Amino acid sequence: MKILLEKSAFDIETYLKNGGYEALKKALSMKREDIIEEVKKSNLRGRGGAGFPCGLKWSFIPKTEGPKYLVCNSDESEPGTFKDREIIHKNPHSLIEGMAIAAYAIGAQTGYIYIRGEFARETRIIEKSLAEARSKNFLGSGILGRNFSFDIKVVRGAGAYICGEETALLESIEGKKGQPRLKPPFPAVKGLYQCPTVINNVETLASVPYIVLHGGSAYASIGVGKSAGTKLFSVSGPVKKPGVYEIELGMPFKKFFEEELGGMREGEKLKAVIVGGSSVPVLTAQEAMAANLDYESLQQAGTMLGSGGMIIIPERQCMVEALFILARFYHHESCGQCTPCREGTGWIEKLMKKILEGKGASEDVDNILSISENMMGRTICPLADALAMPAISFIKKFEHEFNAHIKGNCNLCRK
Amino acid sequence: MLGENFRKDFQKIMASSADAQSAVLALLHEIQKENGYVSEEDACELSELTKIPYSRIKAVMTFYTMYNLKKTGKYHIQLCRNLSCHMAGAPALKQAIEKNLGIKEGEITKDGLFSFCEVECLGSCGTAPVIMVNETYHENMDEAGLEKLIENLRGNFKK
Structure with missing residues (x-):
């Protein structure tokens, strides 16, 4: 069962032939509350990483007069994640249609697509698709003859991972440093330019047309339990077939790994899996093989579905080096606002470098664990946790590799 | 000095922005497109043009890593150094x-043709390793492909 990537449509004519914008037509004949009700019923959860129920998020928007905004988070920057890019490449109008429906449901007049600055090609695709949608009056004033006007502006980021955090993203649209805001107030109350704002991920919004067209319960019946629908997984690492896959939530990892990814490349052996982007706890091969790919199963397995950015780590990759690379990344990307994150990510990077270079002692490993514990939950946004969680899991699950580095006999780094 | 092209785009960007501050990221992108980097002088001039205090423009240009603060080559090569690219051979490419x-x-x-730096994840992990030359991604890169790419860029320049 595929929804997002079932049929590619590079231009609006193909999208229309595939039944595109029928959902928007249907939505505009529905009551706004009823659309939100259907999205609630669908159990669609935020696909950017946090997994917050989408319909509930929309329902927080006050029904007052005055400007409201819909923002699409297309700042895809979590290491291992490249799924939204695939939607933009293969089905850009599903995003625009989803946004038009969402805007109608929450009463937004203006939408923003905030796209990471490096995605120059993707920005051009979106601009072209927006122009096509405007030419057919799916955007603009009096959309399809109704009393509903909505248009979308594109804002390019400039290379800051933190802008994927929704309030940092708002700051960035406002032309400031991307530093997350203290919450509450939440964006639904005071968001962009202090007005009520909904921020959704590309994949979340692109799933909306299906829900409107087929009903919330049809979507809820796909997947497993509270993990409804399909999910994109972007897979990297030395598997036979890396790439972006759309699967029904609940598929066993083992089946996904063997049947879709074709297993490991010749000469490679599976050691570990980062299931949902670099900020989630790592799983050993054995743990991964026993897990199913849905929100609840992965939580039970001690990790998170996150963004679906799956990094397959082979036996040959030293885990000390891998954690150093992640620590360097999070330190580089910390916005510097909160001390536990700004200093903690830096300390972990330094200690990891020391251990990696064979100059570490076992106290250094203990210190990383202690720093991680003291970072978690003590900052404005979850970037600190995004390093602390992998750090703790890497050390606990691959302690022997850290010990080998301390003793100066890591076989993997010597080659 | 900000050039003629920039001044044309300036009006357009300001007109489509909610306010002057909201235009800063796009304006800095434009400056960089024209000059390859954002100099102190250009940032000062932008401050005068937009009536936004220089400190606030400086805050933005130093926060976001895509803005080059020093001169780059005609072809600015950026290599991803994050985990997926690393496992796929980024260190050898470096x-x-x-x-x-x-x-x-x-x-x-020395000839100003190339500059090189490492960057964090470019969001193209399935086709790792990836390098970016100016605004273009080159995916599934290997050493032979790299040689060819650099050779082509040198050739382009000579023409």
Whole structure:
């Protein structure tokens, strides 16, 4: 069962032939509350990483007069994640249609697509698709003859991972440093330019047309339990077939790994899996093989579905080096606002470098664990946790590799 | 000095922005498109044009890593150094780039044609390793592909 990537449509004519914008037509004949009700019923959860129920998020928007905004988070920057890019490449109008429906449901007049600055090609695709949608009056004033006007502006980021955090993203649209805001107030109350704002991920919004067209319960019946629908997984690492896959939530990892990814490349052996982007706890091969790919199963397995950015780590990759690379990344990307994150990510990077270079002692490993514990939950946004969680899991699950580095006999780094 | 092209785009960007501050990221992108980097002088001029205090423009240009604060080559080569690219051979590519260009990471060639730096995840992990030349991605890169790419860029320039 595929929804997002079932049929590619590079231009609006193909999208229309595939039944595109029928959902928007249907939505505009529905009551706004009823659309939100259907999205609630669908159990669609935020696909950017946090997994917050989408319909509930929309329902927080006050029904007052005055400007409201819909923002699409297309700042895809979590290491291992490249799924939204695939939607933009293969089905850009599903995003625009989803946004038009969402805007109608929450009463937004203006939408923003905030796209990471490096995605120059993707920005051009979106601009072209927006122009096509405007030419057919799916955007603009009096959309399809109704009393509903909505248009979308594109804002390019400039290379800051933190802008994927929704309030940092708002700051960035406002032309400031991307530093997350203290919450509450939440964006639904005071968001962009202090007005009520909904921020959704590309994949979340692109799933909306299906829900409107087929009903919330049809979507809820796909997947497993509270993990409804399909999910994109972007897979990297030395598997036979890396790439972006759309699967029904609940598929066993083992089946996904063997049947879709074709297993490991010749000469490679599976050691570990980062299931949902670099900020989630790592799983050993054995743990991964026993897990199913849905929100609840992965939580039970001690990790998170996150963004679906799956990094397959082979036996040959030293885990000390891998954690150093992640620590360097999070330190580089910390916005510097909160001390536990700004200093903690830096300390972990330094200690990891020391251990990696064979100059570490076992106290250094203990210190990383202690720093991680003291970072978690003590900052404005979850970037600190995004390093602390992998750090703790890497050390606990691959302690022997850290010990080998301390003793100066890591076989993997010597080659 | 901000050029004529920039001044044309300036009006357009300001008109489509909610307010002057909201235009800053796009304006800095435009400056960089024209000059390859954002100089102190250009930032000062932008402050005068937009009536936004210089400190606030400086805050933005130093926060976001895409803005180059020093001169870059005509072709600015960026290599992803994050986990997926690392596992797929980015360290060897780094050596190959440095050897080919005769410069170290963070430097610019004497003729001003190339500059090279490492970057964090470019969001193209399934086709790792990836390098970005100016605004274009080159995916599934290997040493042979790299040689060819650099050769082509040199050739382009000579034409």
